[in-house]
Amino acid sequence: MALEIVRPGAATTVQDRGRPGYYHLGIPTSGAMDAESAELANALVGNDSDAAVLECTLTGPKVRFTEPTRIAVAGAPTTIRGPGGELPTWTAIDVAAGDELTFGAAKGGVRYYLAVAGGIDVPVVLGSRSTYALGSLGGHLGRRLERGDVLAVGNSPEPVPPAGAGVDPADRPGFGGPVTLRVVVGLYDHRLTAEGKRRLLESEWTLTPVADRTGLRYSGPGVEWEPREQPFGAGSDPSNIVDAGYAVGSIQIPGGTEPIVLHRDAVSGGGYAMVATVISADMDLLARSAPGTVTRFEPVDMDAALAARADRRRRIDRITGALRPGGR
């Protein structure tokens, strides 16, 4: 069983839950940006949550399936066209040997996930199948998919949810519209003036087109830094620090103008002060934001961050549990 990439789409990569444990070497965790949608796509075809999927960005691929299988698409709204016409998203669908399916543009969001029963079977590198394109690592040959690529698929787990099984529309994440990201203020927030902090946390910020797997850049009113004599080894700008490790989800504001939030292919360190960090439960929300998304950063404490993390886990477990045989 294999997938033949007839047309690759704008930036389609193989991703799974990521590659923890190598960040100290500058190798980021990677993994599906919108991890919830990827996990639900996997559940729809009966895969374990660590199976590899295709992350389709902005425009999707055209794929030929060499054998009959079951697939599902979850994430940003899109269209799927097969030989018999349009097919539903958020639903387990059967494809026949030789079928060519065209996956359309992401509408309202940025990314959606194509799961295939059995999972995409590229080699496991440092414990993961995820693609880290900057380091030419993992995935299919360490890069985005190209026309003519052939991807093996693992053995299908049995039994899978029946064709037609779907995620209840009420349980699907929302795409489009303004977003509030919860953040834990900290790291180097003391470098901001009170006015700078107020602007960060009380202003509306708009996602620019400079947004990818590494990070997302926002435009808005800018912030202010406390003046100081810079410590030895830090750069000369007040937004500079002696190069330090970067938290995934952390917000840096080079020069004080445009905040950048790092995501799953984060650069692992650098010389810009981080002032707050998006909580783990809201990283998927960040991944769903399209350029132009009006965004607020809402401060929460650690207890609220941990409660949100547990809520997210319970919600996903409830939805995936219902899809397992006998789950309903």
Added chain:
Amino acid sequence: MTTTAVPPLPESARYSFGGDEFLLVEVAEAMSLAANVRVMSMARALQADRPDGITDICPANASLLLRFDPDVIAPQALTDRVQQVEESVKGAGDEPLQTRIIEVPVAYDDPITAEVAGRFRANHQAPEGTDLDYAAAVNNLPDKAAFIERHHGSAWLVSMVGFVAGLPFMFQLTDQQHQLEVPKYLSPRTDTPALTVGHGGCFACIYSVRGAGGYQMFGIAAAPIYDPEQRLADFADGMVLFRPGDLVRFRPVDTDEYQRIQAEVADGSYRYRQRAVSLDLSRALADPVGYNAELRELLDGA
């Protein structure tokens, strides 16, 4: 150039959370060898007796970043544990660091980085000159040859690995008055050749992969430092050459030798020259010139 004395390390590190998965431990705001050695000692102690729930231990120049799973270890329990490690490391004093020194052949003032630098002069403080001319001028050195001499005259300590896969940040093993300091480009380039030997602030680096960058460009290393296919023997244990705590000595090579090394890389036979070394920081700081001479003898005897 700063001439002030190196301030002592703060009494205690500063702890701050990055969301619900990261803990930053800032040993000092300013860069110093003492701060970096403290960070490395803490990282090694945590690595040796790794609490469950810590997924990544990332030593940086003057701080340590930990990634943790709060479902396994509670944030406060993690802080308590790391503070214990900090205290134990402080109490242990200045143990020599068991590490190695690696010789890195560099083609300084090379045509590859010069071509890229030429395309980004609008991003630079001195658009009419070269990066090396600028670096010499801001360090009050007569010319680029004198700067290059200083660059490979003393060894460098890998104080951090990161930014992108396998990129080493390096801090020169000398007193603060002799640290080479060069500001980064005014605005970053969108392109940097792989293996560019760069410099920003007081740090040298080697760009492991091609990509964006803001450091000044002085030359190009002759052999890879990141090998995801692990083709060369030096990468048998991992795809990244450098580890925090490694010492690096740059050795200038001419075009002929650069090409000879490239040929050895191509046929898979290239090996880095390296030696085990016990780094005694207090001796290194007391007599940087003498200590660097010892390191050179050690390496040349390899």
